Amino acid sequence: MNPETGAGHAAAGAGTRRWRTGVGASGRLDLYLAARLELSRSRIQALLEDGHVRVDGAPPKKSDRIGPGQLVEVEVPPPVPLGTAAQDIPLEIIFQDEDLVVVSKQPGLVVHPAPGHPDGTLVNALLHHIGDLSGIGGKLRPGIVHRLDMDTSGLMVVAKTDRAHQSLAAALKARDVRRTYLAAIWGTLKESPTIVDRPIGRHPRHRVRMAVVAEGRPARTRFRHLEAWAAASLCEVALGTGRTHQIRVHAASIGHPVVGDALYGAGRERGAAGPQRPWAMALARRTPRQFLHACRLEFLHPVSGEPMVFESDLPDDLAAVREWAVARRKGPPP
Numbered sequence: 001m002n003p004e005t006g007a008g009h010a011a012a013g014a015g016t017r018r019w020r021t022g023v024g025a026s027g028r029l030d031l032y033l034a035a036r037l038e039l040s041r042s043r044i045q046a047l048l049e050d051g052h053v054r055v056d057g058a059p060p061k062k063s064d065r066i067g068p069g070q071l072v073e074v075e076v077p078p079p080v081p082l083g084t085a086a087q088d089i090p091l092e093i094i095f096q097d098e099d100l101v102v103v104s105k106q107p108g109l110v111v112h113p114a115p116g117h118p119d120g121t122l123v124n125a126l127l128h129h130i131g132d133l134s135g136i137g138g139k140l141r142p143g144i145v146h147r148l149d150m151d152t153s154g155l156m157v158v159a160k161t162d163r164a165h166q167s168l169a170a171a172l173k174a175r176d177v178r179r180t181y182l183a184a185i186w187g188t189l190k191e192s193p194t195i196v197d198r199p200i201g202r203h204p205r206h207r208v209r210m211a212v213v214a215e216g217r218p219a220r221t222r223f224r225h226l227e228a229w230a231a232a233s234l235c236e237v238a239l240g241t242g243r244t245h246q247i248r249v250h251a252a253s254i255g256h257p258v259v260g261d262a263l264y265g266a267g268r269e270r271g272a273a274g275p276q277r278p279w280a281m282a283l284a285r286r287t288p289r290q291f292l293h294a295c296r297l298e299f300l301h302p303v304s305g306e307p308m309v310f311e312s313d314l315p316d317d318l319a320a321v322r323e324w325a326v327a328r329r330k331g332p333p334p
Contacts, residue, residue, distance in 0.1 A: 014078040014135070021070045029055070030062040037074065038163040043137050047074065079135020084113060086127035087120065093129065094310055099164040099303050100157055101130060101142070104312045107153045107289050112144055126158060134161040145169055146177070146242055154181070154294025155312050159302070167302030172242065178298040181237040181247060182314060184291035184321070185223075185256040186268045186280075188233045192225035196250040200243040209263060210245045212253045219243045221250040229325040231272040231280040232259050247292060259321075260287035279328065286324055288317050 017037065025032065030048060034041045047053055048062045052075040055064070066072075089109070095102040103122070110117040113124070126142040127133070136143045136159065143159030145168045157177075159165035171177050201216030203209040220240030227234040237247050248264045251257050257265025272280035297310045314322060 014076050017072075017074045017076070019072055021066060021068055021072060023068045025066050025068050025070070027066060028062075029053075029060055029064045029066050032066045033072075033074065034166075037076075038166065039076075040137060040162050040166050043162060046138060047076065052077065077138070079138055084123060084127060084141070085119060087124040088128050089120065089125035091122075091125040091129050094155070094312070095308075096130070098132065099161055099301070100159055100168070101126070102155060102157050102297065102308075102310050105148055105153060105156055105294075107151050107315070107317070110150045111147045111156075122156075130160065132160065136160075136162050136165055143168075146172055146179070148294060149245065149248075149290070149292075151289040152181075152292045152294065153315050153318070155179075155297040155310050156294070157297060157299065164302040168299065171299055171302070175240065176299065178296070179239045179242070179294060180296035180298075181239075182226075182291075182293045182295045182318075183223075183235050183237045183247060183251065184229075184232055184259040184287070184318075184325070185235055185251050186232050186259060186265065186271075187256045188228055189223055189225050189235065189256065192223070194223045194254065196221045196223070196254055197240075198250065198253060200246060200249055210243070210249050212249060217241075217243055219246050219250065221247055223251070223254075223256075227322075227326065229283075229329045231269070231276040232283060232325065234322065234325075248290065259283065259291040261290040261292075283321070283325060287321050291318055291321065293318055 030041060030044045033044045045062050048060065051059055053060060054073045056071050092104040093101060094104055105122060110121045111123065113119060113121050123142060123144065130142060133142060143165035145157055145159055145165065148154060148156060157168060159168055197220045198212045199214065199216035200210050200219040201213040203211040204213065218241060222238040222240065224236045225233060226236055239246060248258050248261050252264040257268050269280035269284040293314055295312050299308055300306065301308050
């Protein structure tokens with residue numbers, strides 16, 4: 001039981017919470033409430049703005065400070081529908097409990113609705129498959145903590161509660177969530193491991209692309225060689241940060257773009273020389289998408305603190321490409 005009067009330190013569902021602050025209460029009201037009720041700061045600010053919070057009987061401002069001995073009342077309304085339709089889209093759920101769900105996203109699936117993709121997304125699928133979503137941010141929705149590109153497959157963790165979302169987002173920011181990928185790249189690394197530490201930002205001319213730019217955000221990627229093929233190789237890739245298109249941009253920046261990457265490595269197979277060129281052309285034809293799969297995910301459970309480790313094998317489309325490449329890494333293609 002919390003030393004403050006009248007309530008434990010549990011996450012706030014719908015209903016009214018009322019308590020008197022203890023002797024150690026201090027700081028900004030919105031930060032105090034976010035920590036006590038285990039809701040996001042934006043959710044607390046919305047409750048303040050909508051008049052759902054009272055301190056000593058009066059509506060406060062979000063910048064007000066809290067002190068000892070004050071009577072705090074917070075009304076948390078029931079979550080409202082998001083307005084995004086639940087859709088029966090196939091989804092491989094690896095693990096699920098009351099706080100989070102781990103899925104293996106299939107290629108071709110956009111993570112959340114956006115211009116050009118109003119539905120048919122991972123969020124639409126989650127709304128259909130998960131029956132006990134809590135009101136993250138006051139809306140019935142899954143909490144997207146990190147993303148995968150549309151044509152990248154593999155593991156993702158999704159929050160089901162505000163508490164889990166806040167904790168996982170903080171862990172991701174602190175680089176306490178470990179994400180590992182399998183990637184096929186053109187050519188072979190000169191050194192293994194190769195660590196790329198170059199800032200990434202929006203491309204100055206092509207707005208759909210990202211690029212290594214001096215004014216970009218810090219980005220760090222570790223490439224480790226696994227298998228040598230004829231004109232390409234298989235690597236294990238670990239993210240130190242999580243920038244948009246990070247692996248693809250960093251791989252291209254060191255002259256080894258991801259096989260099948262139409263945005264950052266288009267036509268790269270035509271650069272292969274001598275007898276490797278027919279092999280490279282055949283590999284490009286056989287690769288249906290960018291060869292990038294999120295194969296391992298490690299983090300601490302946001303509530304229990306238990307270490308969570310998940311692994312995912314290459315999906316069938318990329319496994320078939322790898323099998324062909326290994327079998328013919330020295331011989332001519334059929």
